[in-house]
Amino acid sequence: MVKAVVLGAAGGIGQPLSLLLKINPLVSELGLFDIVNTPGVAADLSHISTPSKTAGALPPNDGLKATLKGAQVVVIPAGVPRKPGMTRDDLFKINAGIVRDLAIAIATTCPKAFVLVISNPVNSTVPIVAEILKKHGVFDPKRLFGVTTLDVVRASTFVAETLGDQKLAPKVTVPVVGGHSGVTILPLLSQSQPPLPAGFADDKRDELVKRIQFGGDEVVKAKDGAGSATLSMAYAGERFADLIIRAIGGEKGIVAPSYVNLAADKDGGEGLKKAIGKELEYFSARVEIGPEGVEKILPLGNLSTYEEGLLKAALPELETNIAKGVEFIQTAKL
Structure with a gap:
């Protein structure tokens, strides 16, 4: 049983994510924080007949620190959603500062917690969290x-x-490896299970890859300015959080995709760096998770010629995204 915390719990992702965590039988305590409406969200969820205790806080009276105290898993969906015409750069300018401030609170309140970053652009916000934790020595x-x-x-x-x-x-x-935006998203269709039919048509493959890479745009357009992918993201976020919680509880053999710092691997990520042919600090890959977090980053496996081309196209943008996150902290006054 663990204490899970959602930072940004009153938002479009945060509310359904909090609901799913409330009904997770492995969560004994659920802490919610946002800049508005959190006590109401917590009160609403507290009426659900599951064992977990739920509490919500706002910024006054050190509400963030009170929420984070004792947290073992912290999920961060906080930030603004993408709107039609908004680029990842536009999103970065707003969400980077939000994530930075939350990371400072985590570093000073619950430095041993597992931190799960949903706030976009993930390729840059994860390095932001890492740089803050480094500055605090945790x-x-x-x-x-x-x-x-x-x-x-x-x-x-x-x-x-x-x-x-x-x-x-x-x-x-x-x-799906690489990163978490556009061309940095690399679906390995050649490794699909069950396997795709022999001779899977190129036009279908190209269209399928593009749809996986830019699925978020499809939702933004369909919502006509009223939001982005919130419900599907909440589902995916809880699904990953559940795996982390199960790993904390000692369940073995848990493997999941995640965008991680390659130093988490026992060889420092050298095997993966050699496979991708680039000295990157972060990359999304399948990772084996245990009670202490990442136990092993799994190899990419054999890529098709087509997938090698996708990887080559992804790396420059991924490298730029990572640098942007790191530089945001290293060049800014906290």
Whole structure:
């Protein structure tokens, strides 16, 4: 049983995410924080007949620190959603400062917690959290995760749709590596389980990859300015948080995709760096998770020629995204 905390709990992702965590039987205490409406969200959830205790706080009276005290898992969906016409750079300018301030509170209040970052752009916000934890001398790369589960969820759903059988969606598994935005998202369709049909048409493959990479745009457009992917992201966020909670409880053999600092691997990420041909500090890959966090970063496996091309296209943007997050902290006055 663990204490889980949601930072940004009153938002479009935060509310459904908090609901899903409230009904998770492994959560004994649920702490909620946001700049508005959190006590109301907590009161609403507290009426649900599950064992976990729920409390919500606002910024006054050190509400953030009170919420984080004793936290073992902290999930961060805080920030503004993407709107039509908004670029990842626009999003970064707003969300970077929000994530920085939350990371400072984590570093000073619950430095041993597992930190799960949902706030976009994840390719940059995870390095921001890491740099803050480093500045406070509490950084443990094994306990910091960028939540990329939605990419895998989308890949499973879209592959099933492409094959014309939606009932396959829960059974389809497609490794998705790289990063968590646009061309940095690399779905390894060649490693899909069950395997895609032999001779899977190039036009279908290209269209499928693009849809996985830019699925968020599809939702933003469909909501016509009223929001971004909130419900599917909440589902994916809770799904990943549940795996972390189960690993804390001692369950073995848990493997999940996540955007992590490569120093979390026992070889310092050298194997993965060699495979991608680039000295990157962060990369999304399948990781094995244990009670102390990342136990091992799994190899990429054999890539098709097509996937090697996607990887080559992803790396420059991923490198830029990482540098942006690091520089935001290193060049700014906290």
